Amino acid sequence: MTETSAPPVLSASIPAIVLVRPQMGENIGAAARAMWNFGLDHMRVVAPRDGWPNPSAVAMASGAGRLLDEAQHCTDLPSALADCDFTFATTARGRDLTKPVYSPEAAMKLAAEKIVSGQRVAVLFGPERAGLENEDIAQANAIVSVPVNPRFASLNLAQCVLLMSYEWMRAQGEVTHEVTEMAGTDWAKGAEIDHLARHYEDQLAEAGFFFPEHKTASMKLNLRNMWSRMPLTRADVQMLHGILRQMVRWKEKG
């Protein structure tokens, strides 16, 4: 789970800001300041390039250093999302992935609604240079795309965190409490979706599903994207495990 502390437990009241493979400590510190300006204080850092804790981040975070002290350091993305019900991935532009794409405003309104109904929400930000990889995005439920000038899209990490945090604060108070219909639903957590995805991946590999070989990677990505895009309950996940297990039993009976 985390390297440095107990398993992450996400406050039910705010989204976690998850920095995936951040490079410069200064940017991590600036992101912490950007978050705290708008009342967000739950940060997770996944495989930061320069290790953790990071003195440059601390120096930059002045006034928001507590966020870094309390940040959860995770070795990989699945462990960072293990307790999350719904994950947004921020990208420079909507890519060719079959996931819903939200504006920052719509995304943070949705996040606020989900949080009110008891779900735990995470927002992913990629490394400074390249942004999130398709494999990262495959673990998210939806995409957030900031509408920038197509001739100059140069938002840095902290600016992107700033805009999302700003929209989070704006979404507060605008949340109507009508979104209770699915409240009480036992949604599958990130770790359960990840486990399901790996079960299918492994079993289908054994069954020869990923063929031809040069298509294996994209087939696996499509499958991951499908699982993460689906609003799966715990019962759904159990049923999907059960389906696969039964097919294996059936084969083994010959």
Next chain:
Amino acid sequence: MTETSAPPVLSASIPAIVLVRPQMGENIGAAARAMWNFGLDHMRVVAPRDGWPNPSAVAMASGAGRLLDEAQHCTDLPSALADCDFTFATTARGRDLTKPVYSPEAAMKLAAEKIVSGQRVAVLFGPERAGLENEDIAQANAIVSVPVNPRFASLNLAQCVLLMSYEWMRAQGEVTHEVTEMAGTDWAKGAEIDHLARHYEDQLAEAGFFFPEHKTASMKLNLRNMWSRMPLTRADVQMLHGILRQMVRWKEKG
């Protein structure tokens, strides 16, 4: 009027971003980048501490250097506002001044309306440390106050410019499609979902999944419910058929 060029003539289509007595060149350059990210390219600098042009600003503005080349350098605020019909002053919080106070969103919507009706609009930003003086604000028609965390209000100049520019772009209707709910996605039709459901039902029956018998009906219902609740694309449906077919092939190979 300006020191270095002809009297400022503000484009009728966008607001001018007016930096009042900015201190660090880096912040001026970062403000230029923030503006251009959201399509604003009209900057005015009033009495910058380190003179004009400013090499540090140019170094920081990379990609948005044109905004600095074209920026209008004014010796005082009245000359910077000479051609403006309506001026917003940004402040950390609404002060005890008898002026309307707008949120960034409301301010940029109002700015867009005024510009459409042919008015010229400016937005003032104060020096990094102290912000705008009351004398500066006295020259504005309205105040813009960014709703920050009262326990940590540390937005820097470029961040403040970023948020206003972002709200400007949002006000343009360029972002009317708040939720691009996977526009163009090839959603599976009802008949295709039904076909998928029957494929699983039949094949899983053959594999002995529906057991014990008195639970068969409710298991089938759960499965149907799951398929119909999922936002499945045609590609998803094909993949789900493929998964099942491959498991059957695998069994038949023995």
